[in-house]
Amino acid sequence: MTVTGAKDSTVKRRLRLGMVGGGRGAFIGAVHRMAARLDDRWELVAGALSSDPERALHSGADLHLRPDRIYADFNEMARREPRLKDGIDAVAIVTPNHAHVAPARAFLKAGIHVICDKPLTTTRQEADELSRLAKETGLIFAVTHNYTGYPLVRQAQAMVAAGDLGNIRLVQVEYAQDWLGTRAEDAGNKQAEWRTDPARSGPAGAVGDIGTHAFNLAEFITGDQVAMLAADLNTFVEGRRLDDNAHMLLRFSSGAQGTLWCSQVATGQENALRIRVYGDKAGLVWQQEDPNVLTFMPLGAPPRLIRRNGAGADEISRAASRIPGGHPEGYLEAFAQIYTDIAEQIAARLESREPDPFSLLVPTVEDGVRGVQFIDAAVRSSQRNAGWVEV
Amino acid sequence: MTVTGAKDSTVKRRLRLGMVGGGRGAFIGAVHRMAARLDDRWELVAGALSSDPERALHSGADLHLRPDRIYADFNEMARREPRLKDGIDAVAIVTPNHAHVAPARAFLKAGIHVICDKPLTTTRQEADELSRLAKETGLIFAVTHNYTGYPLVRQAQAMVAAGDLGNIRLVQVEYAQDWLGTRAEDAGNKQAEWRTDPARSGPAGAVGDIGTHAFNLAEFITGDQVAMLAADLNTFVEGRRLDDNAHMLLRFSSGAQGTLWCSQVATGQENALRIRVYGDKAGLVWQQEDPNVLTFMPLGAPPRLIRRNGAGADEISRAASRIPGGHPEGYLEAFAQIYTDIAEQIAARLESREPDPFSLLVPTVEDGVRGVQFIDAAVRSSQRNAGWVEV
């Protein structure tokens, strides 16, 4: 195989990462840490890993944090870290949705770059505030719409931008899971508990949790914006307080149309995020569960199977790959790419140079704001019986 | 391989078929004839194959029709055939949409069973009239929603009916093609010409041509009815007079929800009819382009690949198969099943016996009426900016 894309760092030092949330038993926190480790551009050095002081302590010890870098309170961490000689370069916020805004605000104000899980916030006002703060401080604010880290998603985006598909007519995007097909929130599943709780999840369930990813993917790949949507939200599992399924009609600014389906009750589907984009010259299909292939379908010619870091892969997707084609990369590698790109952006600032342009593909606070606008629009539309609303 | 399902006829004689439309150069007429031949229960003996007398004559000769059974006018055929000792048992109407109603009316009145292509008619009034006439005459009136002839579509229907999926929550159905992605109607493509011409195709384009198949498939498999829909019809190819793409939200009588997408401008898609049904116990997926497998996904268990006439195939799908699993059957075999089932229904009448119950799965004039109602609802909804309308 060809030697390409090995990700050993060539920066002068590893960047120092702090984390808010992600203590023992958390899901996404562990994912962020694996992602940060993979390409060796980060070391986790500090954390306010839980709001429960004892759990914060034990969680920090699990992760070999130095005792003085284990915080019971993120505010204290935001106050102290900037004063340390080896303080953190960035903080990763991996708490439930409602608990993003406070630490994000605190660390921005402390002059620390922010990596925040999605959806950005549970209200549009909070989203706008963070956007404003990010702009004012000039700090990097990344939102982990991690699916954009997949090499072939980036290639899809580049192909659309280069006009390989011609004028985009149709976008079909969907994200189907089944893990909330029963009352998991009553069966001791912590993830299910907070994600179905309006107080912690925000005004939407499936729409916020995974619909935002689908929405982000559609806007990322097309480089277009959803201008209007008509959304039919529903809750199939009795007693649940938030939507667990939504069907939407989409109208894009460019005139393209499409549908968005997100579901957490689609029995038999695990994590079936899929996007299909059709232009007047070609179509393309990408599926997250089979991420190492991008099907490109030029008008009147046989579909081509573009393979990650293999034949047909372009410069942008090769740059986001670690190992040769045929050696599958997956979810963690794509997530790692986000972390690596953020590191590159920060390192460029530290070294007073321009960052690798591909590193700028990382979703920003503005993409986070779009996600919150999307949730808001979907909920409003649904309240109007799936009437059209602007996003 | 196991010997199963060979379709040699055991009826006393082949049934006699007449055809209206389907002369030289026609597409669907030739398909009907192959379908009728495959299982050897029919022989084509008469035809009014074209409204152009000379073309009718040559087309009849091509098909080895006896000269006296080649008609220039279907009315004459409807008058004369019933008086022949060996007159036709049934007529297949394979003309463009607007030209279904007149021959259907004529043959029903002549006491001849009717096999009619879809959509049944171009107006609801005509559809209702045919439905009424069929009821009054007691004749068999089949509408060739041929995709219901696929063995695994029938098994899917049976599995839903048996409760294998539990309560149905979601139905995603789509039918994507790309052959009208450019102005084919101006490039000498006869199929494109009439299918994009409101005078011949009716009030809808893609919605009528293929949307009706998707709609029929959804209602057939679920055994449920679409109560309401919100449809966003669009015409992407400039200058085209009918829709070439539609996105719809669906609400079923049972409370299930879903989407329907039909397109003739989805670059790279050939004939991608696909349905996914999700219940609270299991989900299933069937794709017309890969019709020999039905993916059944029980909650919490690995998906199972049920293979036509192979392991997991039930009685109903085996009965609609000709050859063992692993020996792929396709579109023509499924279409042939429709013809074979109609033959069985007619033979049972001739022999004063009950027909094989599976033969009653053939779509009837009522299914044809539903198709016309669907078209009507979709057009109305679209005129109201995708507002909800009843079907």
Added chain:
Amino acid sequence: MTVTGAKDSTVKRRLRLGMVGGGRGAFIGAVHRMAARLDDRWELVAGALSSDPERALHSGADLHLRPDRIYADFNEMARREPRLKDGIDAVAIVTPNHAHVAPARAFLKAGIHVICDKPLTTTRQEADELSRLAKETGLIFAVTHNYTGYPLVRQAQAMVAAGDLGNIRLVQVEYAQDWLGTRAEDAGNKQAEWRTDPARSGPAGAVGDIGTHAFNLAEFITGDQVAMLAADLNTFVEGRRLDDNAHMLLRFSSGAQGTLWCSQVATGQENALRIRVYGDKAGLVWQQEDPNVLTFMPLGAPPRLIRRNGAGADEISRAASRIPGGHPEGYLEAFAQIYTDIAEQIAARLESREPDPFSLLVPTVEDGVRGVQFIDAAVRSSQRNAGWVEV
């Protein structure tokens, strides 16, 4: 969709077919009849359908044969048919392997074209005799290696011949089934009984029944010959008298190498005939269970999915198609193509014209002889502990 390849006959009359074997309960006889019917170039008019006179009679009646064309003895049929004004043009021999040679000899001597199932005979001498007789009489002698009737198999052959793959290096061909994974021959399965009986099946089991198809496919697509093979035959089911699995190393005349695997005990496989050919410029993959796609893999470029009668399909595969891409064709259509091509060859003789050159792709008695040589070589090699033998 585009109207292409509809197979309505334009010859002056349907050809008349007789059949030897294929009575009630037979498998392959029914397949031959469906294949002959599909494209409407044949009508079955005579048959010696069983060696049991009563069964012959009933079977003929089932098929609507005229009583005077139902024979209890193929010799009588061979004597009488040539003297009829409307006697048969060709005979299809669909008996078990050991019972091919006698009727083939009789009909050739009677001046009637022969369509014979495979393997041609159970001994090399008999195969040579039929080859000689066919040459002497100048009659058409087709052997139903039906998989060559698949459109994309023909395209694969044409692509190799055109040099699209460069010099062929590797051929991996396999044919895996599981229907003899248990002692089906003791469970009343008639197919299993004769196919595992040396007296009727010949010196080989799986090798003769399906290995010959794999071998034929490899030689057909590559246009090359297997010069030598080393074969490891085995019988996994205790008490079985013939091989039910074989692994072989292949060396082709051109220097290409490969393997052939055939099995009737590969649990979970239905009819998994698959071939992969690799040249120095490109590779290709075709699988019988998914026959509407041919994967073409040019060196250093993304694999292309060539679809039957769709984008990328060439003239030769389009000519063997009935319906547009996306409307799957299968096993029966491919088998029908063989019958249609034979009809074309005969019709050309009747009409004193050259046949369509594509019709000459039908496997001949020489291909049948190769199959018998292959069986002989495999058995000899296995007796020598998988030593190399010439084919």
Added chain:
Amino acid sequence: MTVTGAKDSTVKRRLRLGMVGGGRGAFIGAVHRMAARLDDRWELVAGALSSDPERALHSGADLHLRPDRIYADFNEMARREPRLKDGIDAVAIVTPNHAHVAPARAFLKAGIHVICDKPLTTTRQEADELSRLAKETGLIFAVTHNYTGYPLVRQAQAMVAAGDLGNIRLVQVEYAQDWLGTRAEDAGNKQAEWRTDPARSGPAGAVGDIGTHAFNLAEFITGDQVAMLAADLNTFVEGRRLDDNAHMLLRFSSGAQGTLWCSQVATGQENALRIRVYGDKAGLVWQQEDPNVLTFMPLGAPPRLIRRNGAGADEISRAASRIPGGHPEGYLEAFAQIYTDIAEQIAARLESREPDPFSLLVPTVEDGVRGVQFIDAAVRSSQRNAGWVEV
């Protein structure tokens, strides 16, 4: 999604890893480092990364090694590290094949656990020597047949061991690549240079480089041994000095039979390692390029798609997973599992406890010896025109 299998370490400290080979531009060294990092049980602290002192130095700096832990000579590293308070716990040897034995010997003698790339050595004597040394010292000696780290490979192994497939009859294993389809060794490809050079690669090319992986996978999953093989090695690319393709017949100790194909000239294949195992109760298929699914085919029942860490996944495969089903893991995660299991074995010794039994699935020096025996047998067989030899 369900929270399962997050791999944050709970050991008291990260283990300390040294590396021999793997300097700038190397392929597999970078892979080992990513694998070691992912689950956070290792930190790389020392290295003799190149035999070129300057390159060793720069490579060490790239990796943030402390200057005093960057060695120009692995012998010095083997001498010094054991004397350090924070010396390495294990060494990873990632040099070309011929350069495994010397460092392996040195570190074993220095009392340091060894992780060695495959094939273990280039001669049987050397392999035996390392096996003996490992036994004498009692040290852990892992050989990175990394494909055994895939969760579903482990599940396949467990299913065979549990009898889910019944008695194994057939094993088809293959490993196809195309990256040596042309004279890459003359085009400046460093990987190609040494892998086609007998002095560095050993007596075999493709057989050693990837055939050993296929062989290991077959023995690992079946728990059986290949008793005899007949191998047809070939060199298709002119001027190449080692085999670039091999076909083999296999006979297992249990009576199972099979084939092994390995190729580096199979145009269009990237890294197509695939295994199919058929028993009298069921069959299974696993493909490295689509590693998140294991197809299980019980006799007479529909195939089941067992998904990594999803429905149907067993305890053993769940334990080797990091993230939920539907979130694809790939090559690096499987490789990481090997490193994590080695860490567990070492940690258990450090903590005087029994290791997690699953961690013992890591291939050992004995598996490495089997690989060298396999290479030796294949070369000998090929020299005897593919005659049978014992492995």
